Amino acid sequence: PRTHSYTNYNSWDKVQSWIAAISTSNSALISKQSIGSTYEGRPMTLLKLGKKSSVTKPAIFMDCGIHAREWISPAFCQWFVKEALSTYGSDSQMTSLLDQMDVYVLPVFNIDGYDYTHKSNRMWRKTRSRTSGTSCLGTDPNRNWNAGWCSKSEPCSETFCGSKVESEVEVRNVADFLRRNKADIKAYLTIHSYSQLVLFPYSYTYDLAADHSELLKVAEGASSALRGLYGTRYTSGPGAATIYPAAGGSDDYAYDIGVKYSFTFELRDTGRYGFLLPASQIKPTCMETMLAIKYIAAHVQENL
Numbered sequence: 001p002r003t004h005s006y007t008n009y010n011s012w013d014k015v016q017s018w019i020a021a022i023s024t025s026n027s028a029l030i031s032k033q034s035i036g037s038t039y040e041g042r043p044m045t046l047l048k049l050g051k052k053s054s055v056t057k058p059a060i061f062m063d064c065g066i067h068a069r070e071w072i073s074p075a076f077c078q079w080f081v082k083e084a085l086s087t088y089g090s091d092s093q094m095t096s097l098l099d100q101m102d103v104y105v106l107p108v109f110n111i112d113g114y115d116y117t118h119k120s121n122r123m124w125r126k127t128r129s130r131t132s133g134t135s136c137l138g139t140d141p142n143r144n145w146n147a148g149w150c151s152k153s154e155p156c157s158e159t160f161c162g163s164k165v166e167s168e169v170e171v172r173n174v175a176d177f178l179r180r181n182k183a184d185i186k187a188y189l190t191i192h193s194y195s196q197l198v199l200f201p202y203s204y205t206y207d208l209a210a211d212h213s214e215l216l217k218v219a220e221g222a223s224s225a226l227r228g229l230y231g232t233r234y235t236s237g238p239g240a241a242t243i244y245p246a247a248g249g250s251d252d253y254a255y256d257i258g259v260k261y262s263f264t265f266e267l268r269d270t271g272r273y274g275f276l277l278p279a280s281q282i283k284p285t286c287m288e289t290m291l292a293i294k295y296i297a298a299h300v301q302e303n304l
């Protein structure tokens with residue numbers, strides 16, 4: 001049956017029906033808005049969490065599922081929404097957060113790819129768009145942003161940067177939203193797997209970001225908050241030196257348009273299961289990651 005579960009990896013049609021249900025479950029705290037469609041025509045629906053207000057509040061933007069095979073990522077976004085709604089009023093930090101700020105959550109960024117991993121190729125990473133002149137499909141949505149964009153790359157590569165900046169409609173839809181709302185968006189969080197890392201700009205250069213020392217402090221604080229639950233060890237640092245140099249990333253783009261608190265998470269594990277993280281680890285992974293996200297949110301609030 002079409003039953004959604006927070007402790008299972010949900011197919012796209014289950015996530016889609018969950019979005020419809022959860023977004024109308026509590027009109028005081030959650031609403032939804034469309035930010036466009038994917039290449040194959042699936043609806044990109046943004047969830048807006050926060051105490052309803054007639055004035056614009058400062059916001060945090062979080063996306064999951066940029067890469068199709070990283071199933072623990074959309075699982076976390078669903079968990080986050082559930083936790084926010086169910087602990088508002090009882091958890092003082094979550095209550096303060098949703099009173100003072102709005103949190104935008106995009107549960108699955110690359111829906112076409114996510115659906116494809118459920119139906120065809122579990123290890124697919126990219127979008128499912130067609131590029132003229134090649135039979136290889138897809139562009140890496142985390143190399144397609146206007147941030148040190150790579151221009152030269154192979155269409156058949158897993159990290160193909162695309163035929164041009166924002167060639168991918170999914171990237172354009174989110175970039176447009178960030179540009180429209182950048183005055184109010186104070187933090188950008190993008191959730192990936194795997195490697196257990198908290199990364200921040202830059203990846204497109206080894207140059208340190210202007211806010212490097214503060215971002216490092218926040219990333220280390222988030223990692224230690226996460227470690228407090230089960231002892232899971234994360235590494236923190238700027239992307240280029242901590243994982244690998246990477247052009248055209250969403251975090252670098254958000255930072256360069258002025259969203260100072262920009263972080264990329266690589267969730268569990270460190271390679272034993274990799275992208276195929278067992279569903280039995282969804283709950284512990286989401287519980288510990290909540291602590292890291294709440295740590296960052298608290299820092300953002302303290303610096304509003």
Ligand SMILES: NCCCCC[C@@H](C[SeH])C(=O)O
Pocket residue numbers: 067142192193194199203239243246248249250251252264266
């Ligand atoms: N902006 C690049 C952040 C660091 C790399 C993140 C990983 C996630 Se799978 C990648 O996009 O290769």
Ligand SMILES: [Zn+2]
Pocket residue numbers: 066067070142192193
């Ligand atoms: Zn990824």
Ligand SMILES: [Zn+2]
Pocket residue numbers: 192193194195266
């Ligand atoms: Zn990754």
